[in-house]
Amino acid sequence: MNISNQEYGELAKRMSPPSAMYKTLPLSFVIGGGICVLGEALLNLYGMLGLSQDDAGALTSMTLIFLSALFTGLKLYDRIAQHAGAGTLVPITGFANSVVSPALDFKSEGYVLGLGAKMFVIAGPVIVYGISASIIYGIIYYITTLF
Amino acid sequence: MPVCRGKTFKYEKASILSYAAVVGKAESDGPYGGEFDEVLEDNKDSAETWEQAEALLQSKALKHAMGKAELKPEDMDLLVAGDLLNQCTGSSYGLKDYYIPFLGIYGACSTFAEGLLLAGAMVNGGYVGNAAAVTSSHFSSAERQFRFPLNYGGVRTPTAQWTATAAGAAIVVPESKPPYIRAATVGKIQDMGITDLNNMGAAMAGAAYDTISRHFTHMGTHPESYDLIITGDLGQVGSDILSDLFRRDGVSIDKYHKDCGLMLYDREKQDVHAGGSGCGCSASMMCGHFLKRIECGDLKRVLFCATGALMSPTMVQQGGSIPGICHAVEITAK
Numbered sequence: 001m002n003i004s005n006q007e008y009g010e011l012a013k014r015m016s017p018p019s020a021m022y023k024t025l026p027l028s029f030v031i032g033g034g035i036c037v038l039g040e041a042l043l044n045l046y047g048m049l050g051l052s053q054d055d056a057g058a059l060t061s062m063t064l065i066f067l068s069a070l071f072t073g074l075k076l077y078d079r080i081a082q083h084a085g086a087g088t089l090v091p092i093t094g095f096a097n098s099v100v101s102p103a104l105d106f107k108s109e110g111y112v113l114g115l116g117a118k119m120f121v122i123a124g125p126v127i128v129y130g131i132s133a134s135i136i137y138g139i140i141y142y143i144t145t146l147f
Numbered sequence: 148m149p150v151c152r153g154k155t156f157k158y159e160k161a162s163i164l165s166y167a168a169v170v171g172k173a174e175s176d177g178p179y180g181g182e183f184d185e186v187l188e189d190n191k192d193s194a195e196t197w198e199q200a201e202a203l204l205q206s207k208a209l210k211h212a213m214g215k216a217e218l219k220p221e222d223m224d225l226l227v228a229g230d231l232l233n234q235c236t237g238s239s240y241g242l243k244d245y246y247i248p249f250l251g252i253y254g255a256c257s258t259f260a261e262g263l264l265l266a267g268a269m270v271n272g273g274y275v276g277n278a279a280a281v282t283s284s285h286f287s288s289a290e291r292q293f294r295f296p297l298n299y300g301g302v303r304t305p306t307a308q309w310t311a312t313a314a315g316a317a318i319v320v321p322e323s324k325p326p327y328i329r330a331a332t333v334g335k336i337q338d339m340g341i342t343d344l345n346n347m348g349a350a351m352a353g354a355a356y357d358t359i360s361r362h363f364t365h366m367g368t369h370p371e372s373y374d375l376i377i378t379g380d381l382g383q384v385g386s387d388i389l390s391d392l393f394r395r396d397g398v399s400i401d402k403y404h405k406d407c408g409l410m411l412y413d414r415e416k417q418d419v420h421a422g423g424s425g426c427g428c429s430a431s432m433m434c435g436h437f438l439k440r441i442e443c444g445d446l447k448r449v450l451f452c453a454t455g456a457l458m459s460p461t462m463v464q465q466g467g468s469i470p471g472i473c474h475a476v477e478i479t480a481k
Binding site: 020024080094097108 | 298300303306337339349352356391
C-alpha cells in the first residue's frame with residue numbers, strides 16, 4: 001500500500017460526510033417535542049376525565065407505548081425515525097419500539113427461542129443498567145438518610 | 148505502484164455463456180430496473196421468511212441463467228456460490244434442489260468476482276465442461292444478521308450503505324462467444340484499520356486499490372487500457388478514497404471508474420445514503436447490465452473488481468477492525 005493505516009484513517013474521515021445537523025437537529029426537536037406535546041395533551045385529557053395525577057401519568061405512558069408498538073407493527077415508526085433521529089429514540093416511544101421491533105423480527109424463529117429470547121436484545125442493556133443504577137442510587141440515598 | 152507478488156491468472160478459453168439477475172422492488176425502481184430478468188414480489192414472493200426469500204432469489208437467478216442457455220440441472224458440472232449469511236444460507240438452501248456439484252465460497256460482497264474467477268479457472272483448466280457462479284444478498288436478512296431489527300427506529304449514518312436485494316448467476320463454459328474471461332487477480336486481505344460498521348466503503352477501498360494496481364502491473368496495463376473499471380460496492384465514500392489513492396501514484400481512474408453501488412439505486416430519490424452494497428449489488432449490475440454491453444461489443448474490455456468487507460460483528464464488538472478484499476476479473480468482447 002502507498003499509505004499508512006493512520007494516514008488512511010485520516011483520509012477516510014475526510015471523505016466521510018458528517019450528518020447534516022442543520023436539518024437533523026431541528027427535525028428531531030420538532031418530532032421529539034411533538035411526541036412530548038401529545039403526552040401532555042393526553043395527561044390533561046385524562047385529568048379532565050377525572051383521573052388522579054398519578055393514574056393519568058401512568059395511563060399517558062401506556063397510551064404512548066401502545067401507539068409506538070402499533071406504529072412499529074404498521075412499519076411506520078422506523079420511517080418516521082429516519083427523519084426524527086433522537087426525536088423518536090429518546091421518548092418512551094423509542095423504548096417501546098426497541099422491544100417490539102425485535103419481537104416482530106424474530107417471530108420467524110419461534111415464540112420461545114425467537115421472539116422470547118430476542119425481544120430484549122436492544123432494550124436489555126437499558127433495563128440492566130437502568131435497574132443497577134437505581135439500586136446504587138437507592139443505597140446511596142439510604143445511607144445519606146441515616147445521618 | 149506498490150511492490151506485489153501473487154500472479155494474475157490468464158485464461159485461454161473461458162467465456163460466459165449466459166447470465167441472469169433477479170432483484171427486489173427497490174432495485175427494480177432504480178435506474179437499471181428494466182434490465183433485470185425478474186423482480187421478486189414485495190421482496191418475499193412465496194417465501195415465508197427473509198432467509199427463504201434470499202434462497203429463492205438465488206434459485207431463480209440460476210434458473211433464468213440455465214434457461215437462457217437451455218441447460219438442465221443434469222447438464223451442469225459445477226456451482227460456485229456464496230452469500231452474506233451465516234453458513235452461506237442463501238446458496239445452500241437456494242441451490243440444494245438442483246442437485247449439482249456445489250462449492251460454497253465466502254468473500255462477502257466480492258463473492259461474484261470470486262465465483263467467476265474460480266468457475267473460469269475450473270473451466271479453463273479442463274476440469275469441468277461448465278460452471279455457474281451464483282450469489283445473492285437480501286436487505287432484510289442481512290439487516291437481521293449484521294445490524295438491527297427491520298422496524299427498529301435507528302438512524303443510518305450518511306456513510307452507511309444499503310444491502311441490495313438481488314441475485315446474479317453466470318454460466319462459464321470453454322470459449323464459445325463473448326463475454327470472455329481473460330484474466331483474474333486474486334485479492335489480498337487488506338486491513339486498513341477501519342472500525343466503523345457503518346463505513347464499509349472505507350474498509351474496502353484499500354483492498355480495491357491494491358488488487359487493481361497489482362492487476363495493472365501484472366498485465367502491463369493502465370486505466371486507459373479499459374473501457375471501464377467496475378468496482379462492486381465501494382459507494383460514494385469508498386469511490387472517493389479509491390480515486391485519492393490512485394491520485395497519489397499520479398494515476399487518474401475517475402474517467403473509467405464506475406461503481407455498482409452508485410448505479411443500482413437512484414441516490415437522489417431512494418434513501419440509500421452512500422450507495423448500494425451486498426453480494427447481489429455487483430452481481431445484478433453485471434448480470435443485468437454490463438455483461439450485455441460487453442456481449443454486444445459496446446464495451447470491449449472491462450475490469451470487474453468486486454469488493455468485500457470481511458466484517459465479523461463479534462470481532463468489531465471486541466474492538467477489532469474490518470478487513471477488506473477485492474478480486475479482479477478482466478472480461479472482454481474479443
